Amino acid sequence: xxxxxxxxxxxxxxxxxxxxxxxxxxxLKTALDAVGPAAVVAVTAHGDVHTAEELEAARSAAAQxxxxxxxxxxxxxxxxxxxxxxxxxxYLCRKEMYAMFxxxxxxxxxxxxxxxxxxxxxxxxxxxxxxxxxxxxRSPLAEVGYGKEEIRRAARDLGLSSWNLPASACLASRFPYxxxxxxxxxxxxxxxxxxxxxxxFSVVRLRHHGEVARIEVTEADMxxxxxxxxxRAIVEHLRASGYVYVTLDLEGFRSGSLNAVLPRxxxxxxA
Numbered sequence: 532x533x534x535x536x537x538x539x540x541x542x543x544x545x546x547x548x549x550x551x552x553x554x555x556x557x558x559l560k561t562a563l564d565a566v567g568p569a570a571v572v573a574v575t576a577h578g579d580v581h582t583a584e585e586l587e588a589a590r591s592a593a594a595q596x597x598x599x600x601x602x603x604x605x606x607x608x609x610x611x612x613x614x615x616x617x618x619x620x621x622y623l624c625r626k627e628m629y630a631m632f633x634x635x636x637x638x639x640x641x642x643x644x645x646x647x648x649x650x651x652x653x654x655x656x657x658x659x660x661x662x663x664x665x666x667x668x669r670s671p672l673a674e675v676g677y678g679k680e681e682i683r684r685a686a687r688d689l690g691l692s693s694w695n696l697p698a699s700a701c702l703a704s705r706f707p708y709x710x711x712x713x714x715x716x717x718x719x720x721x722x723x724x725x726x727x728x729x730x731x732f733s734v735v736r737l738r739h740h741g742e743v744a745r746i747e748v749t750e751a752d753m754x755x756x757x758x759x760x761x762x763r764a765i766v767e768h769l770r771a772s773g774y775v776y777v778t779l780d781l782e783g784f785r786s787g788s789l790n791a792v793l794p795r796x797x798x799x800x801x802a
Contacts, residue, residue, distance in 0.1 A: 532685070536565040538671045542643035546636040548629075548668070549573035549600070551589030554647030554679075556693045557686045558672060560596055562645070572639050573598045576628050578605030579714060580701040582721050592693055601639075603631055607703065614712045618658070620703060625659035629666045644668045650678045656790045697734040698786055705739050707789050719772050726768050730761055734784050742775035747784040 539545060543566040549555045555573075562571045573596075575589045586602070593600035605628055608614050613623050632644050648660060648670035663670065672682065679698075686694035705720045706712055716739060723737040723744065732752050738745040746765070748756050755761055756779055769777045780788075 532561075534675045535561055535671055535677070538669070538674060539565040539645070542645065542669060542671075544570035544641045544643075545572075546632060546639065546641040546644045547571060547573045547598075548632055548644065548646040549575050549589060549593060549598075550647070550699070551575070551585065551592045551693065552647070552699055553686050553691070553693045553696050554649055554672060554682055556592050556596070556691050557682050557689070558645065558647045559593070559598055560686075560689055560691060563596060563598060568597060568599065571598060572635075572641060573600045574632055574635055575600065575602050576605045576631070577602055579607045579717060580624075580703045582702070582725075584725075585699065595692065601635065603635065605631070607701075608712065608714060613703075616703070616706055616708055616710055616712050618656075618708050620658075620708070622658035622662045624701075624703070625662035626666070629663055629668050632668070633666060646670055648673050649682060650676055655787045700786070704787075704789065705737060707738070707740060710739065710741065723769055723772055727765065730764065731755060736784060736788075737769075738780075738789065744769045744774040744777050745780050746778065747780045747782075747788065750783045753779070753781075753783065 539562045545562050545566065547555065547559045547562055549559055559571070559573050573593050575586065575593075577586045590600065607624055610623050610627050613620055629644065636642075636644050644667070646663060646668055648657075648663065649672040652660065653673060660670070677685075683694050702717045702720050703712055706716070720737050720739050724735055727735045727737065727746065732748050732755065734749050734752070736747040738747065746756065756765070766777045
């Protein structure tokens, strides 16, 4: 924590890339405490691949922390190549988003843009991290070695309401690489997940495989998904949304599951 505070003080004044999740909330709170509210601005990107609920959560979290909060509109589907959904999709998106953040930082007199990437993010395929590094965006949590569990514990100790929020990712992460991303498809996934959460699933992903809806829930929630009334409700709702087949992934929820199709680094064994 002391090293984190030192990095933030050295980098101030700061623009914090703020999603409202536990990582960016912990970073924002620490920045506010380390350098003061006048030297910090939180900025949230909201566009085609984000939900209204995510935006409202970010607004609420920033207000609770007493941070100055700006929202910028992004148009992910307008980024060349993004809608084709290549493995480098996140790089294309983050490069555009961070360039916008840098412009806002300059306009607001902020010296450094920081984000909430942590040590665990470096263990998965995250091309967006390369975009951040290329543009000079710093990831202080990763720099000092904070992983997700340490962040949750520290956020809980600081009294942050987001400390136990489930991990989230943009809606584009629900599509297998090569599946064209369109606005109607994004809306279908967002609405489908909204319905699934209304049934009591706190952690859920609706992976869009063309005519197939592949649902991921935690192992603890498998029995809920397979209960007669809930199962029927899910099938009926998703078929009405345009899916022909509705499936439950027996491996359960796992972040970045669609990265399983990517080639593994040379020498790494397939689990």
